[in-house]
């Protein structure tokens with residue numbers, strides 16, 4: 001256990017590329033945007049390469065750096081471990097950090113398998129008895145328009161939910177010459193589009209509807225089965241060489257779903273939607289209205305209120321920038337939009353507030369295990385060609 005005082009939260013973060021940069025931005029800004037009971041300190045950033053991690057520390061604003069996450073999780077001057085490395089590292093790092101009494105924020109998907117995720121939930125439950133808390137980084141929940149969507153559904157404004165329609169569309173590997181980066185290797189990423197982006201729409205739709213996916217009928221496809229091996233360490237991009245290697249994850253995952261509150265859903269996650277860069281779109285149809293969110297227009301929410309007189313009905317574009325909208329009082333005057341990075345600042349705000357209140361932040365590891373169980377059911381259904389039940393969530 002760290003010697004945490006009651007006013008600060010000393011963070012040790014692992015990984016310094018995409019999510020490392022996004023989380024750094026959030027840790028840097030969170031106490032400047034929000035009045036919070038704890039001050040986040042960007043204490044130590046960790047990576048495997050001394051030169052690169054030291055450059056990242058300087059660029060991203062970390063006080064110190066380390067090349068060994070095992071040393072980092074054992075340090076007495078760290079209160080929280082923030083895991084921004086690929087899925088194959090999540091379980092091992094989180095288990096060690098929890099055993100050392102550190103709070104843990106872990107990027108999504110929680111793990112590479114249900115077995116790992118269950119072990120992480122068990123470890124979190126043990127650690128919780130010592131006041132140690134965990135959170136999984138499903139940041140899109142913290143988009144103000146998404147939070148508003150959840151509030152409107154909870155208030156009954158669209159009535160009984162009938163349809164959930166969710167897509168997450170990208171196109172960054174359409175080119176067959178794009179190299180075999182870690183996201184295309186099952187032993188590192190766990191799965192492909194399914195876990196990388198499908199996990200987000202599973203979490204987001206379950207979050208806004210309050211319903212859990214119970215059964216699925218799925219298909220997955222890998223369009224390009226072999227790709228050039230990367231010549232340099234690569235995150236999202238990188239150069240390919242002459243030699244080819246096998247793609248061992250899905251390029252696209254589609255599924256039908258039944259949710260436990262009676263809704264039915266369609267889900268599509270793909271990296272082959274040519275022209276779509278980060279096209280996440282969710283539409284919910286209920287007995288009294290509909291709500292539509294599109295991340296490319298993340299400051300807006302469309303609302304159709306079917307209780308209005310027929311002559312006044314139509315989709316209303318709500319600009320979610322009013323101070324009374326979720327999170328927005330901290331930012332700019334109405335009509336001045338926010339961006340992708342704010343979802344992470346909001347994540348850190350909610351995490352800090354929960355830690356200070358000695359409450360469990362959400363989504364918990366148990367919530368993230370439930371997403372993992374859906375991913376697992378999708379893979380089993382795609383393999384068998386049958387409707388498949390999502391297993392129970394108890395660890």
Ligand SMILES: NC(=O)c1ccc[n+]([C@@H]2O[C@H](COP(=O)([O-])OP(=O)(O)OC[C@H]3O[C@@H](n4cnc5c(N)ncnc54)[C@H](O)[C@@H]3O)[C@@H](O)[C@H]2O)c1
Pocket residue numbers: 014015016017018019020046047048069084085086087089107108109137138139196234235236
């Ligand atoms: N919330 C989101 O919207 C979102 C977006 C992208 C990625 N992610 C998740 O974040 C995680 C990281 O993805 P990314 O896009 O930042 O990847 P990335 O390739 O950009 O960065 C990964 C980082 O982890 C480091 N790393 C890899 N193995 C390591 C090890 N064994 N020890 C220490 N450091 C190690 C790499 O050096 C690199 O700094 C993944 O779990 C991914 O699914 C979440």
